[in-house]
Amino acid sequence: xxxxxxxxxxxxxxxxxxxxxxxxxxxxxxxxxxxxxxxxxxxxxxxxxxxxxxxxxxxxxxxxxxxxxxxxxxxxxxxxxxxxxxxxxxxxxxxxxxxxxxxxxxxxxxxxxxxxxxxxxxxxxxxxxxxxxxxxxxxxxxxxxxxxxxxxxxxxxxxxxxxxxxxxxxxxxxx
Numbered sequence: 001x002x003x004x005x006x007x008x009x010x011x012x013x014x015x016x017x018x019x020x021x022x023x024x025x026x027x028x029x030x031x032x033x034x035x036x037x038x039x040x041x042x043x044x045x046x047x048x049x050x051x052x053x054x055x056x057x058x059x060x061x062x063x064x065x066x067x068x069x070x071x072x073x074x075x076x077x078x079x080x081x082x083x084x085x086x087x088x089x090x091x092x093x094x095x096x097x098x099x100x101x102x103x104x105x106x107x108x109x110x111x112x113x114x115x116x117x118x119x120x121x122x123x124x125x126x127x128x129x130x131x132x133x134x135x136x137x138x139x140x141x142x143x144x145x146x147x148x149x150x151x152x153x154x155x156x157x158x159x160x161x162x163x164x165x166x167x168x169x170x171x172x173x174x175x
Contacts, residue, residue, distance in 0.1 A: 004074045012114030013041050014075040022064045082108050
């Protein structure tokens with residue numbers, strides 16, 4: 001089978017559907033994408049034959065997306081390609097060839113954030129590369145993701161830091 005070229009957000013959407021996140025709203029929320037962008041990505045994936053759609057529900061009908069066999073194979077291929085590249089780059093790094101490792105990782109940087117967030121790539125395997133090669137995970141560095149705490153949801157890292165400082169003040173008072 002020939003490999004299908006997929007963009008990072010397409011891989012992330014396929015991975016979300018694979019994990020059971022299968023409606024437009026839930027995919028948008030999970031990946032922090034605009035709803036219209038999610039729809040465009042899903043349309044592209046349907047046109048490539050990677051995703052099919054079903055209308056479910058008796059009263060409140062919603063579109064649910066499923067991977068086709070071709071979509072599942074494309075996802076596995078993309079994940080294998082990323083993982084093999086990470087392993088190859090780590091091997092290069094171990095042999096003192098950091099420049100070469102950086103070059104082969106560059107095309108995959110955009111894939112890493114969604115795959116890390118979805119738990120589809122091992123952060124333990126990836127972290128030494130990020131540190132040693134100073135890879136810029138641009139979407140992660142410049143994108144605000146919702147941060148959840150044990151007892152409440154916080155909308156941004158700034159709010160999280162304020163919340164964290166507040167908890168430290170409370171702990172200091174209790175001591």
